[in-house]
Structure formats: C-alpha cells, structure tokens
Amino acid sequence: MSSLQLEITAAQAGQRLDRILSAAKPDLSRAALQKAIQSGHCTVDGLVETRPAAKVKTGQQVHLQLPEISSQLQPEDGHLEVLWHDEHLVVCNKPAGLTVHPCPSCPEQTLVQRLLARFPQLGKIEGQRPGIVHRLDKDTSGLLVVALTEIDRLSLSNAFSERQVHKEYLALVAGLPPQSGQCLEPVGRHPTAKVKMAIVPENRGGRHAHTEWQRLWHSEDKSISLLAVRIHTGRTHQIRVHMTHLGYPLLGDKLYAPKAVQSMAPRQMLHAWRLSFTHPVNGEAMNFSCPPPDDMPDAALQTDSRMQRLVITGNPGSGKSAFTAFLAQKGVPVISADTIVADLYAPKGAGSQWIGRLRGSSLLEADGSVNKEALLAAMQEDPVLRRDVEQTVHALTRQAVEIFWSHLEDQGAPLAAAEIPLYFECGWQQLFSPKPLTVGVHCPLPLRTARTAETRGWSPEKMAALEAWQWPEERKMAACDMIITNDKDLQHLDEKAARFLQQLRLHLEKNHQQQADRLASLWVED
Template identity: 65%
Template structure:
C-alpha cells in the first residue's frame, strides 16, 4: 500500500492524525506513518500537514502518499537452513558465528543480507533489521523467527512484548547447578565494561529479567552440565549473565567465563533449541525444535574425557607390583603406595617423625628411619597403635596419590596407575573423584604365600598375619572392576598387561559412545 485516502467523519474526528491513518491502514506501523507525515508526504484538504499529533476535524480529506521503500541493504548469497517458510514468516536455524543484522562493527555478511537474497520482499520493510522480531548473539546458534511482511512483523513483535512466544535454549555450563532453578536478578549495562551486561539493581538502571532452567545431563565427574533454559524476558546476554552470576558460566563464553571454562569450547555453548508461537496469519500454534550443531556434543564429550585413574590391588604376593611394572614399561605413569610408605618411613620422613613422637623412638632404627620389623611386632601386640598408624600413614599416602593423579592429568597423561594393596580396606573406593577403575590381580593363596616367603624371606606366620589384615581374596576380587590372572608363569603376565591396556581402550570408547547416545536422546 503506497497511497492512503480517507474522509474524516464525525466518528473519527478529534483523533490524532497518525492514529486516524493507522486505523485506515492497520498493516502499517504507527511509527512508519509518523515518519511519512513528518517527511511531508501527507495532505489535508490539499495542504501539506507535517504534525502527526494534529487533531482531525469532520469533513477533512486526508491523502498520504508513501514513498517507495528503498533498502540500504545489499542482498547476499549464503547458506540458509530453513525449517519453515510461508507468505508471512520464516523460521531458520542460524549458525554460530553469523551476526543477525548489520551494525557498525559488522556492516555486511549478516543473516539479514542472506535473507534479503532469498526473500527480496524484505526490502519493502524499513530499516537495517527488516523482519527481525528477536535476535540471537553472533556466537549463539539456533532457531530464529523472521517476519516477511509488515503486518506479520507487528503481530509477532507484539506477541514477544506480551511474552507469548516461548523460547528454550540448550546451555552447556560449568559445574552442577540444581536440577531445577531460576534467576530473577535485574540486568543492565555493565558500569565499566560497555560491551558487557551485568546484574544491576533496578534502582541503578537494571531491568527485570527471569531465567529458569532444568538440568538434563552432566559429566560423570559433575564438572559440566547441560541445561534446558527458558527465558521469560529477553534482555541482552540474559542467559549468559544470569548463569555466570550463579557460578555456572557457559563453556566457551569469551565475555563472562573465566579462562579455564572459556577454553573448554570454541564458542559460547548456547543453542536456541525450541520455539513456539501463534502464527500471525492463520492463528495456528507453531512449534519447532532443532538439535544443536556438532560443536556442542563434541564439547560435552570432551568434558567427559578425564585422565583415566587406575588402581592395581590384590592380596599379598598376588603380583600387583609385577603388573604395575609392566604397565610402566608400556609408558604409563605409575606410583606405588608401598613406595610412598617407604619414603614416609625413611629417615626424615613424615611418618618417622610422627612415630618418634607417638612411640618415643622405640620403633626407629639407628638412622632415624622406621624399623619395619619392630613396628610390625608392636602393631600386632597393640591394636590401638595399629589403628593410629594406619589412620595416619594411610591419610598421608592418600594425599600423595591424589597429588600424583592431579599432576599427571595436568601434564596431559591419558592414564595413570596407582598400586594400592589396601585400596578397599581403607575405604578409598568411595573417596577419589573421578572414581578410579580398580583392577584386581588374582593368584591362588598357596602360590602367593610361597612367593612371599621365597622372595621376601618372611615366615609363614608373618605372611599369614598380613593376609589376615586384608579382605579375603574372594571379597576383594569381587569388588574390583577388572581382574588379571597371575597364576601362571611370568611371561603370561606380560600378555595380560597388554590385554589390560586394550581392554581399557575399549572401555573408553564404549563410555564415550554411551554418553553420545544419552546426549542425542535428549534432543531427538
């Protein structure tokens, strides 16, 4: 519609000129009509009228000649993934990295210019954002609704203003938020960093904002979670700011996440997943869903890939050290609880110093180290001493093992091995996080006792006493995740070590495949 003619009657007399024109041309926005009047395109009784707020009188003849819209935008070729299109609107899947509309920092190569290349009728709409009724940040992917006509734009903009359009996002965040939650903190422009938004009281310019979420998934170690986020208001950066404020910033967010979280993904892990609205023309309820691009599940799976922690355990003489040594030959970093204890008992060691205070030097050798034979006899005679020694030494060993694993993971090791004879007896199967995979080494009791007495010179009584302090062999092996048989000759253990490495690789592949299936089921 380029020309509007109307006669002012007694029914519409007294109205503002722009309102009378709006009633005559409901497909046009009042702002566009005001702009045309101010530009001198309106005649009242043949004379120019330049005041949109002028009161109309009965009998007046009003003619508005609208200039033909000339878009300052240049249409561009480019990929568009369309989920819906009709005469009124388009629903598209915006890729991450694409700006929605031109701005001073990005005057071209935007989604709007691609849309203009596919839908030239958008050139009839005013401004640099023709048809855009809401927006997504450049690095946010997902569903975007675009109006193709002015009536549709007005109707959809009004629906957004009335909060009748339902938008839901997928967000990959740091940490483990509650299963359900919300944030109602007001948001405003950051007081010092102008490109950022911030939680800001309404008294200081903040505007009401409401974000709610449901947790859909988390990594086994609970370091990263996937949320379905519903926004009830549409403030700039709303999801990013609210979640960062709660201590759960988005992975990859260059503005609001600390460096360790920022570096977990190539862009902010936010995807507009679901969209529901009433069609402005037909009144039909429209619902759309769109799975995230591959970078989001890849980032989630990468967050699952922690260094594998492996515990080798078993009863005395089973061959724990032999298996650990063969894994070390394969290039795996290893640590031995027995070796850590030896360091603690050595002259100047923490346990030696503590035992000197606890026992008055009775269990120390001349060099200041612990005399293990004397200590063992004292522990067998005094259950309270045994308890104190175990609690103190085990705590020191546990800390050393945790530090070893942490250092190896920081160094990028895919797997690190700790040989821990009393892993289950100490209750450590429920202590470490992430939880290690436990491997038990099996060897029949008679053969184990013979090995101990032959290799260490222990008496049968001493070997039996140490055996009695541990879980029964069957119970310990039943608690292990995997078993390695060491009842054969030494060369058989070499093959078993290689088989164990292959089994660990298979377990890793299966775990990742299972996690991928779980993620894909969420947005299927």
C-alpha cells in the same frame, strides 16, 4: 563521521586510552572503541594512535572519529541455513560467530545482510534491524524467526512481548545441577562492567527474569551437564547470567565463566533448540527444532575422552605389583603407593622426619630412614600410633598419586595406573575425581601365604597380621570394577595383562560411542 575531542586531566593520566574514551562515550562498547582506535580513527596530540592500551598523559588532546553506519544496508553473500519461509516469515539456523544485525563494532557481515541477499523485500523495512524481532548472542547458535514485512514484524514483536512465543535452548554447563529447577532473579546491567549483565535488584534497575531447566544428560564424572532451558522472559544474557549465578556457568563463556570453564569449549555452549509461535497471518501453530552444531556434543564428550585412571589393588601376595609391572612394560605409566611410602620413609623423607619428631630415634635407622620392622611392631602394640601414622602417610600418598595422574593427563596420556593396596581401606574410592577404574588382583589365601613366605620371608604370623589390617579378599574383590585372577605363573599373568589392556581399550571406545549416541538421541524429534 561522529567525533569526540577531549583533553586528558590529571586524574585521567596513566590510564588506558580505550578506558578514557569508553568513559567519555558510554553508548559504545569497549570493543567498538578498540576497533576504531586500531583502524586509525584516533589521534593523540595530532598523531595517529592505534594502540587501545596506550597510556595517556595530562594535557594531551585526544580526537576520535567514528565512521557512521550507512543507513542503507547492503546485501552480502554468505552461508544462510533457511529451515522454512513464506512471504511473511523466515526461520533460519544462525551459526555461532555471526552477529544478528549491524552495530558500531560490527557494521558488516551480519545475518541481516545475508538475509537481504536472499530476501530483498526486507529492504523495504526501515532501520538497521529490518525484520528482527528477537536476537541471539553472536556466539549462540540456533533458531531465529525473522519477519519479511513491517506488519508481520509488529505482530511477531507483540507476540514476543506478550510471552506467546516458546523458546527452548540447549546449554552445556559445568557441574551437576538438580534434575530440574528454575531461577527468578532479576537481571540488569552490571554496576561496573557495562558489557556484562548481572543479578540486580528490581529497585536498582533489574528486570524480572524467569528461567527453567531440565537436565537431559551428564558426564560420568558429573563435571558437565546438558540442560534443556526454557526462558519465559527475554533479558539480555539471561541464561548465561542465571546459570552462572547458580554455580553452573556455561562452558566456553568468555564473559561469565571462570577461566577453567572458559577453556572447556571454543565458544559459549548455548544453542536455540526449539521455537514455537503462532503464524501472524493464518494463525497456524509453527513448531521448529534444530540439532546443535558438532562443537556442542564434541565439548560434552571431552570428559569421556579424559585420561582413564586405573587403581590396581589386592591383598598381600596377590601379585598386584607384578601385574602393575607388566602394564608398565606395555607402555602404561604407573606409580606405586608402596614406592611413595618408601620415599617418605627414606632419609630426609617427609614421613621419616615426622616419625622422628613423634617418637625420636627409636623407630629410625642410623641414616635417618624409618626402621620398618620397628615401626610395624610399634603400630601393632599401639593402636593410636597406628592411626596417626596411617592418617599422615596416607594423606601424603594420596596427594602424590593425584599429582601423578594430573601431570600425565595434562601431557595427554590416555591411561595411567596406580597400585594402591589399601585403596578401599583408606576410603579413597570416595575422594578421587574423576573416579578411577578399580582392578582387583585375586589369588587364594593359601597360595598368597606360600608366595610371601618364599619371596619375602614373611612368617605366617606377619602375613596374618597384615591380612587382618585389610578388607577380607572377598569383600575387596566385590568392590572392584574388574578382577584379574592370578593363580598360575607369571607368564599367565603377563598374558592376562595384555588381554586386559585390549579389552579396556575396546570398553572405552564402546562407552564413548554409547555416550555419543545417547547425546544425539536427545535432540532427535519424534
């Protein structure tokens, strides 16, 4: 047992126990010290303290005993996927969550101990890392080559140091990096967080690091990308540090990624995909590849499993409100921009209060709501007023639609629709992310004019004025992803809404499967 004894100073008082011990024993990770405390190896004033976060007081006597790691490694049973081996080498596929070799924070249940059970000749190599010539982080999966004799270990170690080994990874990152690129920033120990690495100038201890990538795939909303990453140097956490530095952190990376990106995957999405080297004895070219575990494509496809956002649009009288109502009857959550505006124009609404400050009571009813007829007439006469009203009301409306969609997506809804008559006219097709599917409801102008006259009492002049403020129907329908023609009665429109939902679900399922197939094809070797 190695031990450490110290007395808490006034400057240390009030700090966490594990932080004090970490500063006193910098050669051990905080995780290893926390595990030792929780296992009962630490006393404070003679009493066992198992809480790493316990606050210390001035004058307290802290005693820590750390168990020694046995110099004789013991073989352990456990899953081991061996891809190839001979009497000199083993190439295996390390699963995520498995540490490569024993260390103070993980003295047991490592890859080395499983290898010992399968290849007992490894026991002839001294040390805690027999045969290990390169490593993968605990939560990184993929290819690892291990030497079975000391002579082979030295030969392979030399090949790695001479950069004669080709290593390529699959990395799932947040964002959309360029199609290809590289990073040459030096990597060294983080100046304050000893468990992390960072971009550190070489004159301050950083070491040359070289990472290259090719983008293989990205999600439809460009929020996630799959990269093939080649490292020319083998610095600790090199890919994770370089990609985070460039603004594309790895999904699930608990150490370097922002919390939102951490939550997008169960672990850091990094897999050692390809490995090429020369056999140390016979000189044969050795080339291996290994597809990633299911958690990587599953995480990639999560973006395609996100809630489908719909925009229902069309020109005045087209029947878009009726179509939206039929979707609501069939269980689709819906919101209407017109309803949002009505709330804004209601008494004490944000829109009515703003218009009142802008024009006084001339455009308001007695109860403080907006007089829509007066506002329409004023906007027709005053282009500046029209511009100001549209910019303000449209901004508030778009915010309400975004909140509606985000709330439903957080609740796990598969689909939600927003009826937005001026979606294209406002330029919103460039603003929402992920981009919604746009559905245009088409109806010939003569029929629309007759409908608005009958149901809303609109004069031909009012209909013409409102139509002039919107894109021509032909242009608007051309910009939509799908078109619903509404030139018959409401029963036909209801039937079309039902068929639309059925076709949409089939389309989404087909698209999801195509994405899955495309991803799988990326790591199939010819």
